[in-house]
Amino acid sequence: MEVSVVRLRSFSLWSRGMNYSSFNLPPRIVLQPNAKRIAILFENLGNWSSNYYNVPNHTMVASVFGVMAYSSSETAFVDEKINFTTHGDPIRIRFPHVDQHGENDTPICAKFRAGGLVKFKNMTKPYVCEVYSQGHYTLVVPSFPSPKEPNTRSHSKRFTKWWVLGFVIGFAGLVILVLILLALVKEAKKRRIRKMEKNSEGGELFDTFWIGESKLPSASMLRTQPTLEN
Structure with missing residues (x-):
């Protein structure tokens, strides 16, 4: 002093x-x-x-x-x-x-x-x-942090938050799109099977039988009777 x-x-x-x-x-x-x-x-x-x-x-x-x-x-x-x-x-x-x-x-x-x-x-x-x-x-x-520091940190936190949110939304959208494509493929396959069955009904009739989930034609076995020749 x-x-x-x-x-x-x-x-x-x-x-x-x-x-x-x-x-x-x-x-x-x-x-x-x-x-x-x-x-x-x-x-x-x-x-x-x-x-x-x-x-x-x-x-x-x-x-x-x-x-x-x-x-x-x-x-x-x-x-x-x-x-x-x-x-x-x-x-x-x-x-x-x-x-x-x-x-x-x-x-x-x-x-x-x-x-x-x-x-x-x-x-x-x-x-x-x-x-x-x-x-x-x-x-x-x-004695407290300058205004620039908290603004920078706040901006970084907001950016991270929106980035995570965008990633989650994008991933969920991708999953939904894949599920829709699988459903469309499955439906198209069913339509082809139904069309084939319909076409088969217009031809020769055969009995059918099932093996697992597959429907197969079944023909009756006919044996030609022998004839005696002179």
Whole structure:
């Protein structure tokens, strides 16, 4: 954890702004209430960041940086806390050390507000947050999978489901087609047999007998009687 205090005149801050470490304060910063001298407190919570702040459903990938202003006098180096806002360019906070994160997870700026509320804002430059008021800031990434991953998995599951369903329907259709063809062949065979039987009835009559499922003609055996010759 690092804490630094810089004391200066409010007019100097208004006219020239100031740079300190990872902070860039532009000109035209308005103090509320106004003070002749001010003390600006710069904080880098470092490894203590997670002990003081937490972002639901997000992971902090940088230290928490803070910037605050206090009135200052000859008797009190740091007196009452005062607010300040910019009426021109934003305050820029650069985060020099950022933890590794997913390739598809772009860090976003997070501002900690009163009551545990957190305000998010996209970075304008890599690992740089642009803000317009004092407070505590950090960089965070979502702690849950990015939207692309579940969509890809869902698409893959839907594709597999429809592929299996199509295979089952196609196989069932093929089985039905084979059964229909077998039934047609069997019916055609029966028709041929009936036609043959009908044709046989128009010729010489024979007795018939059955062997298994086959119907065969049977002729009566007649023997020619012998005759005596003189």
